[in-house]
Amino acid sequence: MNDVLRAPAEIKYAEELDWLESIDDGPKPYSWRLSPKMVRLFILGSERADGLDREVSQKWFGDRSFVERSIVTLASDRGLLLIGDPGTGKSWLAELLAAAISRNSTLVVQGTAGTTEDHIKYSWNISMVIAKGQSRESMIASPIMTAMEQGVIGRFEELTRSTSDVQDALISILSEKYVSIPELDDDNVVFAQPGFSIIATANSRDRGVNDLSSALKRRFNFVRIPVVSNKKSEAEIVRFRTTELLRRHSLELELPPTLLDILLESFADLRAAAAAATSDDDKLESALSTAEQIGVLEDAILHSQFFGARELSAETLAGSLVGSLARRTPEDLAILNKYLHGVVEPRTKDKKGTAPWGEFLEGGRAAIARLS
Numbered sequence: 001m002n003d004v005l006r007a008p009a010e011i012k013y014a015e016e017l018d019w020l021e022s023i024d025d026g027p028k029p030y031s032w033r034l035s036p037k038m039v040r041l042f043i044l045g046s047e048r049a050d051g052l053d054r055e056v057s058q059k060w061f062g063d064r065s066f067v068e069r070s071i072v073t074l075a076s077d078r079g080l081l082l083i084g085d086p087g088t089g090k091s092w093l094a095e096l097l098a099a100a101i102s103r104n105s106t107l108v109v110q111g112t113a114g115t116t117e118d119h120i121k122y123s124w125n126i127s128m129v130i131a132k133g134q135s136r137e138s139m140i141a142s143p144i145m146t147a148m149e150q151g152v153i154g155r156f157e158e159l160t161r162s163t164s165d166v167q168d169a170l171i172s173i174l175s176e177k178y179v180s181i182p183e184l185d186d187d188n189v190v191f192a193q194p195g196f197s198i199i200a201t202a203n204s205r206d207r208g209v210n211d212l213s214s215a216l217k218r219r220f221n222f223v224r225i226p227v228v229s230n231k232k233s234e235a236e237i238v239r240f241r242t243t244e245l246l247r248r249h250s251l252e253l254e255l256p257p258t259l260l261d262i263l264l265e266s267f268a269d270l271r272a273a274a275a276a277a278t279s280d281d282d283k284l285e286s287a288l289s290t291a292e293q294i295g296v297l298e299d300a301i302l303h304s305q306f307f308g309a310r311e312l313s314a315e316t317l318a319g320s321l322v323g324s325l326a327r328r329t330p331e332d333l334a335i336l337n338k339y340l341h342g343v344v345e346p347r348t349k350d351k352k353g354t355a356p357w358g359e360f361l362e363g364g365r366a367a368i369a370r371l372s
Helices: 014-023 036-044 064-075 090-102 126-132 143-150 164-176 214-218 231-248 257-276 290-307 314-325 331-348 357-371
Strands: 079-084 108-110 122-124 139-141 153-157 178-180 189-191 197-203 220-225
Touching: 014 036, 036 064, 036 090, 064 079, 064 090, 064 197, 064 220, 079 090, 090 153, 090 197, 108 143, 122 126, 139 143, 143 153, 143 178, 143 189, 164 178, 164 197, 164 214, 214 220, 231 257, 231 290, 257 290, 257 314, 257 331, 290 314, 314 331, 314 357, 331 357
Parallel strands: 079 197, 079 220, 108 153, 153 197
Antiparallel strands: 122 139, 178 189
């Protein structure tokens, strides 16, 4: 699948998953393709103490206890709800878990205000219904129902963005583990096979949009994914994602460590300023997540490749940061301008500094001037 824009994890890491499956002699719950220990190893990567013949790359960066609790939950009969701020890697972790356990991470329902019960249960092929009537053949199973029939993991993204009716329908699936089809006289119940479970994600910033009922909360084990605050861990995530980007676009461009440090420090400074702000007008609208940090870097890399000198500069990085984070005018521009003059400018006067903060300052100023 080299010609697809983005291959799912089970395709991207197919060879690695095949190898892990071939050496896995641990006990496997239900229809799992890998044992819980191998699922954890696939996601968090191998260590020397594992004694493997080859290295397994780390794919998700975070506390191993979150991964272990997620795996244990999926081995039970409860659903898993990954909750946290935008950009904390919830969806990526859900995809990796489904890929390792079921070798299928594509049975996904995207929660929105327009999501209906049909999206999590079933709908009908109208032309077949007109021609032959309602039957199992003319029924279109949802991704969740397909996961039930196959005994694999189904995913529900942005659960709190779906309406209460949809959430209530999910309660019966998680409780009863079957779906009734009242339109049919025979073969009118779809039972979940062993191995079926649901991984849902929810943004903590969506609290109040469509809050989960107490009944639905009881059907899930909650795993809260915190914002990455450790600079080393965040650098690993950004470097990992950037390497994937360069490989996907067949780009040969080096990411200078000094520029990565500038990006990390800038986001840390802006997060600190947001935490100290006394009103929403004094905060950037951006969540300042690791995902947005990667987006800033991706924008800068592609701009350098297509319109620059094919090498990343501090000036281009600053322009991408301003362009990506300035969503409100004039509020966000004023916040970024204050940051440049109050934090970045003093750093340019530090003779001991080796990072090109001066170029970063000028690039930021120029970007703000263009947007003002």
